[in-house]
Amino acid sequence: LCRGGLAERLCRLQNRERSAISFWRHQCISDAKIPSDKSGVLIVKILEMFEECTIQVAICQQLEQSAAMLSSEDAVVNAGEPILKVLFARETAAHLKSRPQDVIHIYPPWQKLLLKNADVPVIMNTYFSQKVLLSEHSETTEKTYGLTKMLIRKNITSLAQTFRLDDLNDDLCQESSDNQVACAPQIHNNCDSKEQSAVNDSLLEMVESQGAVGWREVQVRVVIQRVYCLPAREGYRSHIQGNKPLRATPIINSDPPNARLCLLVQDAYGMFSEVQLQSPSSADDMEQYCSRWEGKFCCLAGMKILQRTTRGRALGLFSLIDSLWPPVVPVKVPGQSQDSEMITTNLTPPSFCYILTAQSGEIHVEVDEQEQISNLYQPPAVHALKDILQIDGCNERCSFWARVLYLRLQTKHNVPINQREIWLFVTDSTLQNVVHMTPKVVAVSVAASCVLGTEITEALSVASQLVFFKDALWGNGRIICVERTVLLLQKPLLYSAAGADLSELTGPVRLDELDSTTQANSVCAVRGTVVGVNESTAFSWPACDRCGNGKLELCPQDRGLLYCNQCSEVVVSPVLKMQLEIFLSCPSRSQSIVKVKVWHKISFGLFVLINMLLSLQSYEVQSVLGKEVGLLNCYVHSVTSHPNCVALEEIVLL
């Protein structure tokens, strides 16, 4: 809303008015006496009533005296008293439950509108109205007027006629306001009992009819298609941890309370909606909610519309919706009666979606966990990685089951740790067992917007895991995990495996060997002969033998000793870590200079080499050159063409 605009003003006024109304209503209930101060109070007696476009119109007679002085049999219209047309909002009307002959007290602030061509003034903003019940009257009226009552509805007149806008063509036939159309009996008893809520099955109908204010007693029954976590809008708390080095702590820091649990629901008409639950839940619960809730029916109540979003604005959401389209069972057609035909063919994918949230912090989502899975539910379709790599489209949601071999944080400047992208290198049996054209290992980048639970981040840092990637995005030759992608350690209970080979990996994992097609940010295996050593990059440093912390400090008490912050103890026998860059000549990519950063602890074979070079300070380069380096698993930092160079770093697979 524009700041300082009329809409913002009205919002504020409306909020104030609403609290005033609820306060007043509360007062009415608790304080049944008619207040003695009568200034500004309008006293009217209803003569007849009808409804027009959700507003109840009551033709009334204005009374001068207080209602108590009228006798109940006085039904004669006093000719001298002025006639008023009093309008009641739907909510007020339901609250009043008034009928002809009722006497209503309308407290200020109300407004009077004098229309140019009409004699009868219109009274509006009648929120603060109270029905005066005369004791002898009440019982008889209850018996006379049943619950079902004929409410006369009038046809709508064109506002163009009323406002006399330009180009009004008098020859056009307009409906006259004398037309009265009696419609079917209406039951207007929403306020009768809070338990008696009508359960509807159309999201659109509820949204369109109740407006953005929220749905009060009405419930909508929907099917939960997906459960996922969205990152909180406020951004993440940065976790720059002072002195603690990255290497010793779990590489990924997830921040559990910053996620919102969300549901993607679908109603019986096939329409989708995203429901964002307010309570801060952690991503850890997500796995649980997924297995308990997906596929089940649930009732939504007391929802507020956060946004109506369209395909162009929410590509991520709609890629997920598209993956669930068309519906697997026939859906109802809006606008038809109850026994409507269902249609299943030629359905166009939705172009808009409402995002709902619970009003005032309460969750009104009741999931029927005991009930069976709905037929409308579409479980994730699991595919083999080999098939996913061959998908033609862009921004397609895909689900797969893969083993994580290696994990890498993509470091970028000025980005807090929590918002860094994580790259997972994964494989499955379909990639490992294939010889030509498909890579053996695929990189999956996990964006910061994909919320990960602590359980999975810890598990990933420690050992190789089998992970179920639900609703990842495939496009432009890459698999990415973004908002609405869920990573799970357990296979879901329900999934459709369209011919996917979900067998376990047999034998050790193999990486593609370095060749001319190798690209940056991938992993590969390398073998070759040492042709050079980059002495300027060689250095060594002590590390803690307990935890591997490479950033030791000098002990404050005894400057000769080393102290480890992580273990909070003195390091008695530090381990010497070394790093060195060597140049290899690789037959598989003979045109390039291959530069490999190697670490001491990992490749023992090179340790001797390095030791000679560094600690002894004297060496014969010739004795180092020509050494064969076996298959090293490496991460490719960069591939440049001028000069033709590949920079690698030796890694350890999980």
Next chain:
Amino acid sequence: VPDDLLLGLKFIFGPSAVPALDLVDQRSVTRVTSPNGRTAYQVLGSSGKLYTCYSSCHFCTCPAFGFTVLQKSESLLCKHILAVYLSQAMGACQELTVSEEQLTSILLAEEEDEG
């Protein structure tokens, strides 16, 4: 504009009031005129879509109008129509003159797919 008027708008037009005022604040209403004197109104909706409201009768091309006003008779008008009247009353309409052919195509272009 006094507070009472705003609240009165809210009372009569309900949920359409605030969105309509927002459209007025943003000067989203354009009166499109042709040399022959025909007019139509175009309103830039919140989703970026342009809706056409007729001046001679009560009509708007937005889905809410078709549903809430025509089908269910639950509302007198949609937020775009209300924005048209309010903009007119406040003199906040943008003016645009187009050729006869262009106006014809605006008035006839109602068969667009809503996707």
